[in-house]
Amino acid sequence: MHDVDLLPLNTNLSYAYPEQPFHLAAPNLHPRYHYDKFIGGILLINRKHFQLVNGLSNRYWGWGLEDDEFYVRLRDAHLNITRPQNISTGINDTFRHIHGKERKRDTAKCYNQREVTRKRDRQTGLHDVMYNILNYKNLEINGAPLIVINIQLFCNYSTTPWCDCSTKKTEGNKMP
Known part of the structure; x- marks a missing residue:
């Protein structure tokens, strides 16, 4: 899982297939987030472990906090999260983080999304994502093949009415 606004600068960073979840954008290397439970930015995880924790919660729409909930899923499954060792660069020169004020982010929160997503989600995940x-799109980067898959996500309005904040609604209003 790779944030599109985080570009690696250090050629010693490895994207090798991990035996355990491997947090490439570790807190001591990420230019912005430095807390111990942070696993955002770039996290390499194999299919077996992703399925074991039921993927990511489907309750997060917009930007932010989904990776913190995913950390709890990994911890609860007793998976060891490893991080890069012996990297000589630090928070200022390991990654380029394209995160300027001129870039609009989807930070709108509607309904009670903020309160609901602060709780551990044991109901949604890989098994019910629609x-x-x-x-x-087949691409090639430096001789390595890459497949980009463009998907359309569907929202379950009964469990996550905040997936559509396009019009002002109150918590009592039902979505179509």
């Missing part, structure tokens, strides 16, 4: 694959 989506359509819109298209595939």
Whole structure:
């Protein structure tokens, strides 16, 4: 899982297939987030472990906090999160973080999303995510093949009415 606004600068960072979850953008290397439980930015995880923890919660729409809840899923499954060792660069020169004020982010929160997403989600995840694959794009970067999959996510309005904040609604209003 790789944030699109975080670009690696250190060629010693490894994207090798991990035996355990591997947090490449460790707090001592990430230019912005430095708390011990942080696993955002770049996290390499194999399919077996992703399925074991039921993927990510489907209650997060917009930007932020989904990786903190994912950390709890990994911890509860007793998975060891490893991080890069012997990297000579630090928070100022390991990654380029394109995160300027001119860049608009989806930080709008509606309904009671903030309160609900602060709680551990044991109901949603990989088993109930709904989506359509819109298209595939085959790319090559430095000789390595890459497949980009464009998907459309669907929201369960009864459990996450905040997935659509396009019009002003109150908590009592029902979504179509």
